[in-house]
Amino acid sequence: MTNDSAPTPAKRSNGQTQAFRDGLVAQMPSLRAFAISLSGRLEYADDLVQETLLKAWANADSYQPGTNMRAWLFTILRNTFFSLRRQQGREVQDTDGIYSQHLATPASQEGALDLADFRAALAKLPAEQREVLVMVGASGLSYEEAAAVCNVAVGTVKSRISRARATLADLLGISGPHDLGGGSPADAIVKRSGFMDSSG
Amino acid sequence: MEPTAKGEPPVEVGEPADGAKAGGDFRPQSPSAISPGDSHRKDHLVSDAIGKALQAHYRALTDAPLPDRFRVLLAQLEAKDSPDDQ
Numbered sequence: 001m002t003n004d005s006a007p008t009p010a011k012r013s014n015g016q017t018q019a020f021r022d023g024l025v026a027q028m029p030s031l032r033a034f035a036i037s038l039s040g041r042l043e044y045a046d047d048l049v050q051e052t053l054l055k056a057w058a059n060a061d062s063y064q065p066g067t068n069m070r071a072w073l074f075t076i077l078r079n080t081f082f083s084l085r086r087q088q089g090r091e092v093q094d095t096d097g098i099y100s101q102h103l104a105t106p107a108s109q110e111g112a113l114d115l116a117d118f119r120a121a122l123a124k125l126p127a128e129q130r131e132v133l134v135m136v137g138a139s140g141l142s143y144e145e146a147a148a149v150c151n152v153a154v155g156t157v158k159s160r161i162s163r164a165r166a167t168l169a170d171l172l173g174i175s176g177p178h179d180l181g182g183g184s185p186a187d188a189i190v191k192r193s194g195f196m197d198s199s200g
Numbered sequence: 201m202e203p204t205a206k207g208e209p210p211v212e213v214g215e216p217a218d219g220a221k222a223g224g225d226f227r228p229q230s231p232s233a234i235s236p237g238d239s240h241r242k243d244h245l246v247s248d249a250i251g252k253a254l255q256a257h258y259r260a261l262t263d264a265p266l267p268d269r270f271r272v273l274l275a276q277l278e279a280k281d282s283p284d285d286q
Contacts, residue, residue: 017278037261054273112256113252118253118256122254169246
Protein backbone atom coordinates (compact mmCIF):
# COMPACT_ATOMS: atom_id res chain seq x y z
CA MET A 1 0.00 0.00 0.00
CA THR A 2 2.87 2.37 0.66
CA ASN A 3 4.80 2.22 -2.55
CA ASP A 4 2.32 2.15 -5.34
CA SER A 5 4.33 4.66 -7.23
CA ALA A 6 7.64 2.92 -6.77
CA PRO A 7 9.32 2.51 -10.13
CA THR A 8 9.97 -0.98 -11.34
CA PRO A 9 13.58 -2.06 -11.09
CA ALA A 10 15.61 -0.93 -14.03
CA LYS A 11 17.14 -4.32 -14.69
CA ARG A 12 14.14 -5.67 -16.52
CA SER A 13 14.65 -5.66 -20.25
CA ASN A 14 12.20 -4.14 -22.67
CA GLY A 15 11.27 -7.59 -23.89
CA GLN A 16 10.55 -8.80 -20.39
CA THR A 17 8.53 -5.73 -19.63
CA GLN A 18 6.54 -6.25 -22.80
CA ALA A 19 5.85 -9.89 -21.97
CA PHE A 20 4.83 -8.99 -18.46
CA ARG A 21 2.57 -6.24 -19.69
CA ASP A 22 0.97 -8.54 -22.25
CA GLY A 23 0.41 -11.06 -19.50
CA LEU A 24 -1.36 -8.48 -17.39
CA VAL A 25 -3.57 -7.45 -20.28
CA ALA A 26 -4.45 -11.06 -21.02
CA GLN A 27 -5.41 -11.69 -17.40
CA MET A 28 -7.49 -8.57 -16.94
CA PRO A 29 -10.88 -10.10 -17.77
CA SER A 30 -10.31 -12.96 -15.33
CA LEU A 31 -8.92 -10.66 -12.70
CA ARG A 32 -11.93 -8.42 -12.95
CA ALA A 33 -14.36 -11.34 -12.93
CA PHE A 34 -12.69 -12.63 -9.80
CA ALA A 35 -12.78 -9.19 -8.18
CA ILE A 36 -16.47 -8.78 -8.90
CA SER A 37 -17.23 -12.27 -7.67
CA LEU A 38 -15.27 -11.72 -4.50
CA SER A 39 -16.42 -8.22 -3.59
CA GLY A 40 -19.86 -8.35 -5.11
CA ARG A 41 -19.64 -4.73 -6.07
CA LEU A 42 -18.74 -3.55 -9.48
CA GLU A 43 -17.11 -0.23 -8.80
CA TYR A 44 -15.27 -1.47 -5.79
CA ALA A 45 -14.10 -4.43 -7.84
CA ASP A 46 -12.61 -2.12 -10.42
CA ASP A 47 -10.76 -0.25 -7.67
CA LEU A 48 -9.41 -3.59 -6.49
CA VAL A 49 -8.27 -4.48 -9.99
CA GLN A 50 -6.57 -1.11 -10.36
CA GLU A 51 -4.80 -1.52 -7.04
CA THR A 52 -3.78 -5.03 -8.04
CA LEU A 53 -2.34 -3.85 -11.34
CA LEU A 54 -0.33 -1.16 -9.56
CA LYS A 55 1.06 -3.63 -7.08
CA ALA A 56 1.74 -6.20 -9.77
CA TRP A 57 3.67 -3.64 -11.78
CA ALA A 58 5.66 -2.47 -8.80
CA ASN A 59 6.45 -6.03 -7.75
CA ALA A 60 6.95 -7.53 -11.16
CA ASP A 61 10.22 -9.05 -10.03
CA SER A 62 8.42 -11.32 -7.63
CA TYR A 63 6.56 -12.94 -10.50
CA GLN A 64 8.29 -16.05 -11.76
CA PRO A 65 7.91 -16.29 -15.53
CA GLY A 66 6.40 -19.60 -16.48
CA THR A 67 4.23 -19.84 -13.39
CA ASN A 68 0.53 -19.14 -13.38
CA MET A 69 0.19 -15.38 -13.68
CA ARG A 70 -3.53 -15.59 -13.01
CA ALA A 71 -2.90 -17.23 -9.67
CA TRP A 72 -0.21 -14.67 -8.88
CA LEU A 73 -2.58 -11.78 -9.63
CA PHE A 74 -5.43 -13.40 -7.71
CA THR A 75 -3.12 -13.62 -4.71
CA ILE A 76 -2.42 -9.91 -4.84
CA LEU A 77 -6.06 -9.05 -5.34
CA ARG A 78 -7.50 -11.20 -2.59
CA ASN A 79 -4.82 -10.09 -0.12
CA THR A 80 -5.70 -6.50 -0.96
CA PHE A 81 -9.39 -7.23 -0.57
CA PHE A 82 -9.07 -8.92 2.82
CA SER A 83 -6.62 -6.41 4.20
CA LEU A 84 -8.85 -3.49 3.20
CA ARG A 85 -11.82 -5.29 4.64
CA ARG A 86 -10.02 -5.73 7.94
CA GLN A 87 -9.03 -2.08 8.01
CA GLN A 88 -12.50 -0.90 7.20
CA GLY A 89 -14.27 -3.46 9.31
CA ARG A 90 -16.35 -4.30 6.31
CA GLU A 91 -17.67 -7.63 7.37
CA VAL A 92 -21.22 -7.26 6.27
CA GLN A 93 -21.74 -6.36 2.70
CA ASP A 94 -24.77 -5.16 0.97
CA THR A 95 -26.05 -8.06 -0.99
CA ASP A 96 -29.08 -6.31 -2.40
CA GLY A 97 -28.99 -5.60 -6.04
CA ILE A 98 -25.52 -6.99 -6.21
CA TYR A 99 -24.15 -7.31 -9.76
CA SER A 100 -27.53 -6.75 -11.22
CA GLN A 101 -27.71 -3.00 -11.60
CA HIS A 102 -24.81 -2.69 -13.97
CA LEU A 103 -24.43 -6.04 -15.57
CA ALA A 104 -26.66 -7.47 -18.17
CA THR A 105 -27.82 -10.93 -17.32
CA PRO A 106 -27.75 -13.25 -20.27
CA ALA A 107 -30.79 -15.40 -20.76
CA SER A 108 -30.56 -18.66 -18.91
CA GLN A 109 -30.25 -21.77 -20.93
CA GLU A 110 -32.90 -24.35 -20.64
CA GLY A 111 -32.48 -26.45 -17.56
CA ALA A 112 -30.04 -24.03 -15.99
CA LEU A 113 -30.34 -22.17 -12.75
CA ASP A 114 -31.40 -18.58 -13.15
CA LEU A 115 -28.27 -16.46 -13.15
CA ALA A 116 -29.70 -13.63 -11.06
CA ASP A 117 -30.87 -16.11 -8.43
CA PHE A 118 -27.51 -17.77 -8.47
CA ARG A 119 -25.64 -14.50 -8.03
CA ALA A 120 -27.82 -13.47 -5.15
CA ALA A 121 -27.05 -16.77 -3.46
CA LEU A 122 -23.35 -16.53 -4.26
CA ALA A 123 -23.20 -13.11 -2.65
CA LYS A 124 -24.49 -14.56 0.60
CA LEU A 125 -21.59 -16.95 1.00
CA PRO A 126 -18.71 -16.04 3.27
CA ALA A 127 -15.97 -14.49 1.15
CA GLU A 128 -13.55 -17.25 2.16
CA GLN A 129 -15.84 -19.81 0.58
CA ARG A 130 -16.81 -17.73 -2.40
CA GLU A 131 -13.25 -17.06 -3.47
CA VAL A 132 -12.21 -20.71 -3.62
CA LEU A 133 -15.45 -21.73 -5.26
CA VAL A 134 -14.89 -19.19 -8.03
CA MET A 135 -11.19 -19.91 -8.40
CA VAL A 136 -11.58 -23.65 -8.75
CA GLY A 137 -15.04 -23.85 -10.23
CA ALA A 138 -14.82 -21.10 -12.81
CA SER A 139 -11.43 -19.50 -13.27
CA GLY A 140 -9.56 -22.70 -13.93
CA LEU A 141 -7.21 -22.81 -10.96
CA SER A 142 -6.39 -26.19 -9.47
CA TYR A 143 -7.14 -26.97 -5.84
CA GLU A 144 -3.42 -26.67 -5.20
CA GLU A 145 -3.17 -23.28 -6.88
CA ALA A 146 -6.20 -22.00 -5.00
CA ALA A 147 -4.68 -23.25 -1.76
CA ALA A 148 -1.46 -21.38 -2.52
CA VAL A 149 -3.38 -18.21 -3.40
CA CYS A 150 -5.22 -18.30 -0.07
CA ASN A 151 -2.25 -19.63 1.87
CA VAL A 152 -4.22 -22.52 3.29
CA ALA A 153 -4.04 -26.29 2.99
CA VAL A 154 -5.58 -28.05 0.01
CA GLY A 155 -7.95 -29.83 2.37
CA THR A 156 -9.19 -26.47 3.60
CA VAL A 157 -9.95 -25.43 0.04
CA LYS A 158 -11.87 -28.63 -0.53
CA SER A 159 -13.93 -28.30 2.61
CA ARG A 160 -14.71 -24.65 1.89
CA ILE A 161 -15.90 -25.56 -1.57
CA SER A 162 -17.97 -28.36 -0.19
CA ARG A 163 -19.62 -26.07 2.35
CA ALA A 164 -20.14 -23.41 -0.30
CA ARG A 165 -21.92 -25.88 -2.52
CA ALA A 166 -24.14 -27.10 0.27
CA THR A 167 -25.09 -23.55 1.22
CA LEU A 168 -25.81 -22.62 -2.38
CA ALA A 169 -27.96 -25.69 -2.81
CA ASP A 170 -29.92 -24.67 0.28
CA LEU A 171 -30.32 -21.09 -0.80
CA LEU A 172 -31.38 -22.11 -4.27
CA GLY A 173 -33.82 -24.64 -2.96
CA ILE A 174 -32.30 -27.61 -4.70
CA SER A 175 -31.06 -29.46 -1.67
CA GLY A 176 -34.20 -31.12 -0.31
CA PRO A 177 -34.70 -34.83 -0.88
CA HIS A 178 -37.69 -34.25 -3.16
CA ASP A 179 -36.24 -31.34 -5.08
CA LEU A 180 -34.45 -33.47 -7.59
CA GLY A 181 -36.39 -36.61 -7.00
CA GLY A 182 -39.29 -36.74 -9.43
CA GLY A 183 -39.30 -35.99 -13.10
CA SER A 184 -36.35 -34.62 -14.94
CA PRO A 185 -33.72 -33.11 -12.68
CA ALA A 186 -33.40 -30.18 -15.03
CA ASP A 187 -37.12 -29.52 -14.70
CA ALA A 188 -36.86 -29.64 -10.96
CA ILE A 189 -34.03 -27.16 -10.94
CA VAL A 190 -35.78 -24.85 -13.35
CA LYS A 191 -38.97 -25.02 -11.35
CA ARG A 192 -37.28 -24.44 -8.05
CA SER A 193 -35.39 -21.46 -9.38
CA GLY A 194 -38.60 -19.88 -10.58
CA PHE A 195 -37.14 -19.54 -14.00
CA MET A 196 -40.17 -20.78 -15.88
CA ASP A 197 -43.77 -21.06 -14.90
CA SER A 198 -44.73 -23.97 -17.01
CA SER A 199 -46.21 -26.25 -14.42
CA GLY A 200 -49.49 -26.83 -16.16
CA MET B 201 -17.65 -41.05 -19.13
CA GLU B 202 -21.12 -41.89 -17.83
CA PRO B 203 -21.49 -44.11 -14.84
CA THR B 204 -22.52 -47.46 -16.17
CA ALA B 205 -24.16 -49.44 -13.44
CA LYS B 206 -26.64 -51.91 -14.93
CA GLY B 207 -30.06 -50.55 -15.62
CA GLU B 208 -29.18 -47.14 -14.32
CA PRO B 209 -30.39 -44.16 -16.27
CA PRO B 210 -27.52 -41.92 -17.25
CA VAL B 211 -26.86 -39.16 -14.79
CA GLU B 212 -27.09 -36.18 -16.99
CA VAL B 213 -28.33 -32.65 -16.70
CA GLY B 214 -26.75 -31.44 -19.89
CA GLU B 215 -23.57 -31.53 -21.87
CA PRO B 216 -20.46 -30.50 -19.96
CA ALA B 217 -19.65 -26.86 -20.52
CA ASP B 218 -16.34 -26.15 -22.17
CA GLY B 219 -14.82 -25.10 -18.89
CA ALA B 220 -16.21 -28.04 -16.99
CA LYS B 221 -12.99 -29.96 -16.87
CA ALA B 222 -11.26 -26.96 -15.41
CA GLY B 223 -12.99 -27.64 -12.15
CA GLY B 224 -16.71 -28.03 -12.63
CA ASP B 225 -16.55 -31.40 -10.96
CA PHE B 226 -16.07 -30.32 -7.43
CA ARG B 227 -16.23 -33.75 -6.03
CA PRO B 228 -14.76 -36.34 -8.28
CA GLN B 229 -16.47 -39.62 -7.66
CA SER B 230 -15.72 -43.02 -8.97
CA PRO B 231 -18.56 -44.29 -11.14
CA SER B 232 -19.34 -47.03 -8.66
CA ALA B 233 -19.96 -44.45 -5.96
CA ILE B 234 -23.03 -43.25 -7.81
CA SER B 235 -25.78 -45.77 -7.43
CA PRO B 236 -29.34 -45.36 -8.63
CA GLY B 237 -31.62 -43.08 -6.73
CA ASP B 238 -29.41 -42.53 -3.75
CA SER B 239 -28.14 -39.31 -2.32
CA HIS B 240 -24.86 -39.52 -4.16
CA ARG B 241 -26.67 -39.18 -7.43
CA LYS B 242 -28.59 -36.20 -6.16
CA ASP B 243 -25.39 -34.61 -4.90
CA HIS B 244 -23.94 -35.11 -8.30
CA LEU B 245 -26.87 -33.38 -9.99
CA VAL B 246 -26.86 -30.48 -7.56
CA SER B 247 -23.12 -30.12 -7.94
CA ASP B 248 -23.45 -30.15 -11.69
CA ALA B 249 -26.17 -27.50 -11.70
CA ILE B 250 -24.16 -25.28 -9.40
CA GLY B 251 -21.00 -25.81 -11.42
CA LYS B 252 -22.74 -24.77 -14.61
CA ALA B 253 -24.32 -21.72 -13.01
CA LEU B 254 -20.97 -20.71 -11.60
CA GLN B 255 -19.37 -20.93 -15.00
CA ALA B 256 -22.20 -18.99 -16.62
CA HIS B 257 -21.79 -16.30 -13.96
CA TYR B 258 -18.07 -16.08 -14.52
CA ARG B 259 -18.24 -16.20 -18.29
CA ALA B 260 -20.71 -13.32 -18.34
CA LEU B 261 -18.20 -11.30 -16.34
CA THR B 262 -15.15 -12.14 -18.42
CA ASP B 263 -17.12 -11.40 -21.59
CA ALA B 264 -18.05 -7.93 -20.37
CA PRO B 265 -16.04 -5.07 -21.88
CA LEU B 266 -13.19 -3.82 -19.72
CA PRO B 267 -13.30 -0.26 -18.42
CA ASP B 268 -10.88 2.06 -20.15
CA ARG B 269 -9.18 2.98 -16.91
CA PHE B 270 -7.11 -0.19 -16.88
CA ARG B 271 -5.70 0.41 -20.33
CA VAL B 272 -4.92 4.01 -19.38
CA LEU B 273 -3.28 2.89 -16.17
CA LEU B 274 -0.98 0.46 -17.93
CA ALA B 275 0.00 3.09 -20.46
CA GLN B 276 0.89 5.45 -17.61
CA LEU B 277 2.93 2.79 -15.87
CA GLU B 278 4.80 1.99 -19.04
CA ALA B 279 5.49 5.65 -19.72
CA LYS B 280 6.80 6.12 -16.22
CA ASP B 281 9.00 3.09 -16.67
CA SER B 282 10.62 4.16 -19.91
CA PRO B 283 14.34 5.02 -19.68
CA ASP B 284 13.96 8.57 -21.02
CA ASP B 285 11.76 9.40 -18.14
CA GLN B 286 14.52 8.94 -15.59
